Amino acid sequence: MIEIELDGKKVDIVEGSMIMHAADKAGTYIPHFCYHKKLSIAANCRMCLVDVEKMPKPMPACATPVTQGMIVRTKSDKAIKAQKSVMEFLLINHPLDCPICDQGGECQLQDLAVGYGASNSRYEEEKRVVFHKDVGPLISMEEMSRCIHCTRCVRFGQEVAGVMELGMSHRGEHAEIETFVGQSVDSELSGNMIDICPVGALTSKPFRYSARTWELSRRKSVSPHDSTGANLIVQVKNNKVMRVVPLENEAVNECWIADRDRFSYEALNGEERLTTPMLKQGGVWKSVDWQTALEYVANGLKQIKANHGASAIGTLVSPHSTLEEIYLAGALMRGVGSENIDYRLRNADFAATPGARYLGTSIASLSQMQRVLVVGSNLRKDHPLFAQRIRQAVKIGCAVNVLNEQAQDWAMPIANLVTAPSSQWLQALADVAAAVAAEKGVPAPVAGNATPASVVIAKSMLGGESKSILLGNAAAHHAQALALLGVANWIAAQSGATVGYLTEAGNTVGAQLAGAMPGNGGLNAGQMTAGQLKAVVLLNNEPAYDCAGGAAAVQNLGKAEMVVTMSPFKANMEFSDVLLPIAPFTETPGTFVNAEGRVQSFHAVVRPLGETRPAWKVLRVLANMLDLPGFAFESSQDVLAQMHKNNGGVPDLVPAGALSNAASLPSAITAAPGLPAVAAIYQLDSIVRRAPSLQLTADARLSASSAEKVLS
Numbered sequence: 001m002i003e004i005e006l007d008g009k010k011v012d013i014v015e016g017s018m019i020m021h022a023a024d025k026a027g028t029y030i031p032h033f034c035y036h037k038k039l040s041i042a043a044n045c046r047m048c049l050v051d052v053e054k055m056p057k058p059m060p061a062c063a064t065p066v067t068q069g070m071i072v073r074t075k076s077d078k079a080i081k082a083q084k085s086v087m088e089f090l091l092i093n094h095p096l097d098c099p100i101c102d103q104g105g106e107c108q109l110q111d112l113a114v115g116y117g118a119s120n121s122r123y124e125e126e127k128r129v130v131f132h133k134d135v136g137p138l139i140s141m142e143e144m145s146r147c148i149h150c151t152r153c154v155r156f157g158q159e160v161a162g163v164m165e166l167g168m169s170h171r172g173e174h175a176e177i178e179t180f181v182g183q184s185v186d187s188e189l190s191g192n193m194i195d196i197c198p199v200g201a202l203t204s205k206p207f208r209y210s211a212r213t214w215e216l217s218r219r220k221s222v223s224p225h226d227s228t229g230a231n232l233i234v235q236v237k238n239n240k241v242m243r244v245v246p247l248e249n250e251a252v253n254e255c256w257i258a259d260r261d262r263f264s265y266e267a268l269n270g271e272e273r274l275t276t277p278m279l280k281q282g283g284v285w286k287s288v289d290w291q292t293a294l295e296y297v298a299n300g301l302k303q304i305k306a307n308h309g310a311s312a313i314g315t316l317v318s319p320h321s322t323l324e325e326i327y328l329a330g331a332l333m334r335g336v337g338s339e340n341i342d343y344r345l346r347n348a349d350f351a352a353t354p355g356a357r358y359l360g361t362s363i364a365s366l367s368q369m370q371r372v373l374v375v376g377s378n379l380r381k382d383h384p385l386f387a388q389r390i391r392q393a394v395k396i397g398c399a400v401n402v403l404n405e406q407a408q409d410w411a412m413p414i415a416n417l418v419t420a421p422s423s424q425w426l427q428a429l430a431d432v433a434a435a436v437a438a439e440k441g442v443p444a445p446v447a448g449n450a451t452p453a454s455v456v457i458a459k460s461m462l463g464g465e466s467k468s469i470l471l472g473n474a475a476a477h478h479a480q481a482l483a484l485l486g487v488a489n490w491i492a493a494q495s496g497a498t499v500g501y502l503t504e505a506g507n508t509v510g511a512q513l514a515g516a517m518p519g520n521g522g523l524n525a526g527q528m529t530a531g532q533l534k535a536v537v538l539l540n541n542e543p544a545y546d547c548a549g550g551a552a553a554v555q556n557l558g559k560a561e562m563v564v565t566m567s568p569f570k571a572n573m574e575f576s577d578v579l580l581p582i583a584p585f586t587e588t589p590g591t592f593v594n595a596e597g598r599v600q601s602f603h604a605v606v607r608p609l610g611e612t613r614p615a616w617k618v619l620r621v622l623a624n625m626l627d628l629p630g631f632a633f634e635s636s637q638d639v640l641a642q643m644h645k646n647n648g649g650v651p652d653l654v655p656a657g658a659l660s661n662a663a664s665l666p667s668a669i670t671a672a673p674g675l676p677a678v679a680a681i682y683q684l685d686s687i688v689r690r691a692p693s694l695q696l697t698a699d700a701r702l703s704a705s706s707a708e709k710v711l712s
Helices: 019-026 077-092 108-116 152-161 192-196 259-269 290-308 323-336 364-368 384-395 422-440 452-462 481-495 508-513 551-557 615-625 636-647 698-711
Strands: 002-006 009-013 049-052 071-073 139-141 166-169 176-179 217-222 231-237 240-246 278-281 284-287 313-317 371-375 399-404 416-419 467-471 498-501 535-539 562-567 578-581 590-593 599-602
Touching: 002 019, 009 019, 049 077, 077 108, 152 166, 152 192, 152 384, 192 240, 217 599, 240 259, 278 290, 290 313, 290 535, 290 562, 290 578, 290 615, 313 323, 323 508, 323 535, 323 590, 323 615, 323 636, 364 384, 371 422, 371 452, 371 481, 399 422, 399 452, 416 452, 422 452, 422 481, 452 481, 467 481, 481 498, 508 590, 590 636
Parallel strands: 002 071, 313 535, 371 399, 371 467, 399 416, 467 498, 535 562, 562 578
Antiparallel strands: 002 009, 049 071, 166 176, 217 231, 231 240, 278 284, 278 578, 590 599
16 A cells, blocks of 8 residues: 545555546546546547646556555646646537537536536637447447547447457548447347447437436336346436336445346337236137236136146246245245246256255356356357356456357357257266366266366366355256255365355346245146146246247147136237236336345336236235235235245345355256257347347347258
């Protein structure tokens, strides 16, 4: 640590830090544009010029290292004059279009021009004009004349997203930020460029010209899509979600969110929203009131229980639903007398294991890993923010080892890669275990061969300090998921690594804590979608897309006497008998538990649309109509409190002891049947599937063409 003087105050700062870092620590604001705490230093804009004693001219605070005894003045006449001069240059070519600029009201240049800009310009020459560019459905580059060449967007792509999609071409007044030869911006994190742009050069194409920032109310929420549990600020106007931006949380999503977190809101007000209960009568769907719909469901469940027994009734719940909804769905089923409830819609291996599957370490620790072994995941697309964390770890020396079906572009260096058909993953992982055993001089846990590729991975995992074995969505949904976990646990025990599941959905861990799995004699999701039920309640899912069986699951469910779909959308209409409109995450309070076991509750940000009702209320009323005891809940907090009571309490972060990734070693190595069911990046849940802009992206088009090839 060294000491400097900043505006008359003593500041202790780590040697090698910049003046800007010292100012941040001291709470002193220095105007800037190109500097961003998560990006490398570029010193492009020169707006942060400060007066450093014994320096002949002002120095950029973002790029000037501190030295012992340095005296810095940020508010001296010399500093202010330099900053005003820079502002004058920045405004020479900037268009005077603040009244119609989408960035108006939240523009850094606009804010600083108030304090550092002049009332008139000394320049009379024509302003430069930069031709607009089309870079895809998410980001608008229509007004690139506003660009001040801070290069934040360029550095974000290169350093955080891992793909340098934007760059600067030409020189001098002809310099432009653009893509290479007219390509689109296709990163799954691209929307963050909009947030970090300090002017209105990059704006949101779906949000464009729909509202002004001062018209919007800002409310906190949590993303339901993947298992990061990204913290969100949902911006609302006239009871309508207009925009979604990140809420900074260093422990979870830092200051970034994935594009599916940012742009999926379009589906919330789309044409496919279900706003009234509907019954199918004579093959024709008709809107009815809630009383009629719920009486139909309650009477149907009673009749089927009387005719076929409670075991003929089951519920499939989505892990994208809230903790309260999942808990009540399970309580309702068990109140009826059935143990048929499951959230593991895409799983193929339903072997019972103690505890819950979770990440096995903190999300923040992924940024500091030295060794990682990822099994069965397209990490970059399945978990964009986890991939970003590991990408930062790679920069400081982390070696990433991968076992997957094919080589994929993760936008980071891969140290060692083993590709094998999913049916051979268990053998490939057993080979790594055999190589570890050979290196350590211990017996191999299962039959395996120390191949050259497995030896390299074994040596990698035996080195370093902090390390983790991460099982992806394909490994979780694998027909030999439990055996893969058992071998992974043995490798981890020998190498000192943690073992964890990346987990698929926003509430996969929460669904486990809520007990959304079959009890004694209950049917699992695979058995329920095989046609063994007479009555099925579908909570927030579409079997055609969300179940491992796909089309076969739809066909089998269509044979049931009654299928009840609870969804925010007009879903499952071809085989359902009743549709109940339930609120999406923006219209209901609730709780999600992310991959690391972090419990995050949130409030509704808008009123339910039309006759939509929160699912926890629908389940409570349905239970009352079935005369089930213990459903006198007045709020979602009451439901959560009851669950806490039953589970012995659930703190803000579920302790590791309450979660486990336990599994024993397989007795033999065999090939696995079938392919793991894994959703594409923009097919993960019903909201993302209906977001128009996301479905126009290159990733969506690629996954659609891949699906067509499989079907053909």
